[in-house]
Amino acid sequence: MNDRALNVIGLALVGVVGAAFLILTPRFAELDAVLELTVFMIMAILALSLALVWGYGGILCFGQSAFFGLGAYTYAIAMFNIGESTGPLLLAIGLPAAFAALLGYFMFYGRISDVYLGVITLTVTLILFNSVNSTAGPEFHIGVARLGGFNGIPGIPPLNIPGNKAAPVDLEGMFYLATASLLATYFGLRWLLASRFGRIIVGIRENERRAELLGYDPRVYKLATFTVGGALAGFAGCLFANWGAFVSPTIFGLAQSAQIIIWVIVGGRGTLIGPIVGCIGIQWLTTALGANQPSGSDWMTNLMANAPFILGIILVAFVLLVPRGLVPTLGDIGHWLLRLRARPAAPSLKPKQAEEG
């Protein structure tokens, strides 16, 4: 019962903080800060997609970037061909979802075990990277959209108000859209995980054999989870292509796919807020480190400007020292403190009950 109350408080807190952030940021922050926060929000949606697939579904997906990239490319290509953004947006969600469903079908119905699942998904995203990377020539085009190979696709038209081509979403609008989408995704996933479906996928993660012996088909549930994850990543990809008006094959690359996993590890598997915190924290750090210009002789400044090096140290530190991630560990400490405060008072009143509690 206490847990339920904490749960409601947590939800309300996220709602209030999220809404305040959504409304207040554009009023008080500079435009470049708003621009940067927008991409953090978009990446946090991507982090949530893996939080669902890996953290709750127990599916070790090392290639979540495949669906992210597909979403971005699908939006870009469809946008050049169609011009009005409603269709491209839906395609950017539907195509990655369909691709995830197809890939998931072969993996789950082929009974591929965890480690190989990681290898296959990573390979898929690297194959996409190499394929798209080598489409630089003018002969590679879909409709009027040139794929551009390693140069990427520049000048992607922005989303517009549905049905009205003449009303594109501006930079501030993009912030509102990305933040609102993140909040909607968060609450949507909370709802999904509290539903029968969500509880069953967690059961399957905990003990697949037991779930099977109870009459649940794990393949169906994993496939559905993986597909939803693909759709969410595709949606994030669509927003990302909008944000920079640009997409290039590095979106499928190793660095991108590794980053998503790091966000989830640092923030904490088995939570939703954790990967959001991990994602925003790490991105903020990356940006801050990138601002340090290496200035010749001073080795310390040089070191601090080496973002991958610092991030590597952070990842290793987390895996070794905080293996469960930031949010679950903080939660444990919080519970421990609460109990510590509750204990001295309780025994003097009702010793028996205090022991049971």
Place this chain on the structure above:
Amino acid sequence: MAVPLLETRDLTMHFGGVRAVHNVNFTLAEGELRCLIGPNGAGKSTFFKMLTGQLEPSHGRVLFRGRDISHAHAHEIARLGIGIKTQVPNVFDGLSVRENIWLAASRIHSVRHANGVVDEMLARIGLIPAADRLVGQLAHGQRQWVELGIVLSTDPVLILLDEPAAGMTHEEVQKTAELVREINRTKALIVVEHDMQFIRMIAKQVTVFNQGRVLVEDAVEDILRNPLVRDIYLGKQAAA
């Protein structure tokens, strides 16, 4: 003659050159309680795994109410009404006792109805005080009870129990025997057990496995007097 609840015909499982189960013909009537005994490695657990779809037989067939389930998936067999409590408690260790039972109950009940069923089951297995604890933190005996609760909550027609009394105290064994008899009022059971006292408490008909084959099948008193059974099973214990 009525169709038996469960029937195996020449059921065989080979692992490489090892015959874990060989040409087993076994019949169980509706509502029957049968005990399976036999030394370690006699093939009892392998037999259970084939009945529940966890292993696909090398040869032979498994018929459940006349329907061939030899090649069915584990979840399909579970849906037909066969539940199993495995030898090592097979539960959701990372979830609470309540959630464990709920996951089982919600397979056959609507979400709203399932909560009521969960409360009833928690009372029945005596775990209301532990309802919100993680199953992984419970003692071995309690985890056995959780698994029993899980199996019962899916309301199966046939329940397979693999060593339900293992690692239990004398009182717990008696409580388990009582529960088994109670379950048998409405459901068929096959119980694998080593504890002869427990067998005496519950059994009528006993099947003895040895080296992957059915050695003998008889009423419990006759089995306990059978010199052949003594040799392979009880005799070994007496000698040791």
